[in-house]
Amino acid sequence: MIINHPLLGPRDANEFIHLGDESMIDRPDGMGEHAAKNFHEYLYLRDNPAGKYRELWYHEAGDRSWLVVTRDTVTHEIFNVELARDVARSRGRSK
Amino acid sequence: MAKLSATDSLGGYDKEIGNIRLREVANQSLIAMAIPQGKESKFKNNIKNIFNLKMPSPTKSVKNKDTRLLFTQPDQIFVLMKRVEDPENSMAVTFGESAYITDQTDAWVILEISGESSREALERICQVDLDKNVFQLDGMARTNMEHMSAIIIRKADNTFYLMSASSSAKSFLHAVELSAQHIS
Known part of the structure; x- marks a missing residue:
C-alpha cells in the first residue's frame, strides 16, 4: 500500500504506523461540563464503518508527522492524506 | 586526569567492494x-x-x-x-x-556509498525510489533500511550519504556492506 504523503510524495505504508480514529484529535475539555461522559465517548466509542473512514497515521520511519488518512476499509483505497496539524488548525486549534 | 578523545563510530571504515566504495564520513x-x-x-x-x-x-x-x-x-x-x-x-x-x-x-553515523553499482546495492535495502530522474541531485529522504531509521542524500551522480543512529552503526554498516557484496 502506498500513502501519498502531502509533503514527501508517495511512500510505502510500512514506514507508517496507524493509531486509529481521527476523533482522537478532538480531546474534550477535562474541566468542562459533562467531562466524564465526553471522555468516556472519546476513549471508548468508535464507529466501525465498512467504507470511508478517517484515521490517524504516524510517519514513524520518515518525517514523524501525524497524518489524517481517508481510506476505504473495504477496498483499502486511499482518497485523501492531510497533515493532522493542518486538520487541527482548521478546527481552530493553535498547535 | 587523562585527556580523552572520541573515536569515530566505525573507526574510519573505508572499503572497496567490486566497483562500490563504502566509507565512513567523519569530520x-x-x-x-x-x-x-x-x-x-x-x-x-x-x-x-x-x-x-x-x-x-x-x-x-x-x-x-x-x-x-x-x-x-x-x-x-x-x-x-x-x-x-x-x-x-x-x-x-x-x-x-x-x-x-x-x-x-555523536548520535549519528554517516556512510558514503559511491561507484557505478551503488544504486543497485541500495535498491535492495532502501524502499525510496532512487531512480536518477526521481531522486535527483541533492535529493534527500528519511526512511528506514533493514528496520533502522536512516536518512539518504544523493550527493553526486552515483554517490549517496547514508545517515543512521551511531548506536547501531555496526549493524547499519553490515546491512549496507552485505547488500554491496550481494551485487558484486
Whole structure:
C-alpha cells in the first residue's frame, strides 16, 4: 500500500504506523461540563464503518508527522492524506 | 586526569567492494534546529544571513561549500557541516530565540556509498525510489533500511550519504556492506 504523503510524495505504508480514529484529535475539555461522559465517548466509542473512514497515521520511519488518512476499509483505497496539524488548525486549534 | 578523545563510530571504515566504495564520513558536525512557533520568518532570515542558504524543501537539501541543510520534519532542519568545536553553543548565540538547537553529531553515523553499482546495492535495502530522474541531485529522504531509521542524500551522480543512529552503526554498516557484496 502506498500513502501519498502531502509533503514527501508517495511512500510505502510500512514506514507508517496507524493509531486509529481521527476523533482522537478532538480531546474534550477535562474541566468542562459533562467531562466524564465526553471522555468516556472519546476513549471508548468508535464507529466501525465498512467504507470511508478517517484515521490517524504516524510517519514513524520518515518525517514523524501525524497524518489524517481517508481510506476505504473495504477496498483499502486511499482518497485523501492531510497533515493532522493542518486538520487541527482548521478546527481552530493553535498547535 | 587523562585527556580523552572520541573515536569515530566505525573507526574510519573505508572499503572497496567490486566497483562500490563504502566509507565512513567523519569530520562533520550535525546540528538539529527546531523552529519555535511564531519565529518562522526570523529563523528563515537567520539561515539566509548565516549560511547564505534558503530553507530546504521536504525532499531536497540545499548546500554550499561546507554546509548542507536537510528538512527532517515540519519546523525542523538538520545542519550538516564541517566539524566545529561545540557547535551548539556558537549556534545558540547566533540564532538566539529563533531556534531550539541540539548537537546531534555523536548520535549519528554517516556512510558514503559511491561507484557505478551503488544504486543497485541500495535498491535492495532502501524502499525510496532512487531512480536518477526521481531522486535527483541533492535529493534527500528519511526512511528506514533493514528496520533502522536512516536518512539518504544523493550527493553526486552515483554517490549517496547514508545517515543512521551511531548506536547501531555496526549493524547499519553490515546491512549496507552485505547488500554491496550481494551485487558484486
